[in-house]
Amino acid sequence: MRWAWASALLLWVGCRGEQVEATTGDAAVQDVDAAVDDAAPEAEASSADAAADAGADTSTADTSIADTSTADSSTADTSTADTSTADTSSDADTGGCTDAPDNLVSNASFEAWSGASAVSWLGPITRTTIGPYHCASAARFVSEGYGDVRQEVVFPAPLAGGTELEMTMAARWVSGVSRAPAFNLYFYDSAGAPVGALVAVPMTGFKADGNWYEGGGRATVPGLAAKAFLHLVSERPEPQTFEIDKITVRVAPKDGGS
């Protein structure tokens, strides 16, 4: 009996020993692997390309910090330009975020930024990535009174007088008076001479309650025009802050539709 107990015990201890060794062995290997895995991304992260690999979380965190610090300055373009542009271009390439082919507006969804400036746009705007209406970013528009955000829209071919344009924008009220933003269009011929008077179109369906609304209206081209200056405007002398996104100007479908 004693002998049987002793051998059973030995056998058991023997097996335990192997198991313990085996697990510690694996663990050691895993630790080494883990250490190697950990080390690799850190090494990559110092290179410029790694920003794109790092994914949305880090880049959005960086950007929102950049937004606040450069909010008031319109001349801070140069210093932080490289990193933020790299992040944006990788976001903008993801599916569904490119502008519709019939949209005459460039960078319509405020996805492309060069430093603190939105590509193709002028005016008092900064990038925001917190709850945009469409894709990765929107523009925060701070009007000190009758402020405007503007872009030159060149038509692929001159548009005849009487052509209907359909315009939409997404806007969210942030602070200030509650008046909806509006579209103002100034038309020019191919020689750069003004065509007709300013065409002002209010944004329909807007409420100043902090939610996103998408609305717009139609404008009639007053005469043969090669381009227009599109202004998204605050129509009040009091300060107003909006966020804006997904701007559309396109030739309205002829009849049939609406």
Ligand SMILES: [Ca+2]
């Ligand atoms: Ca957007």
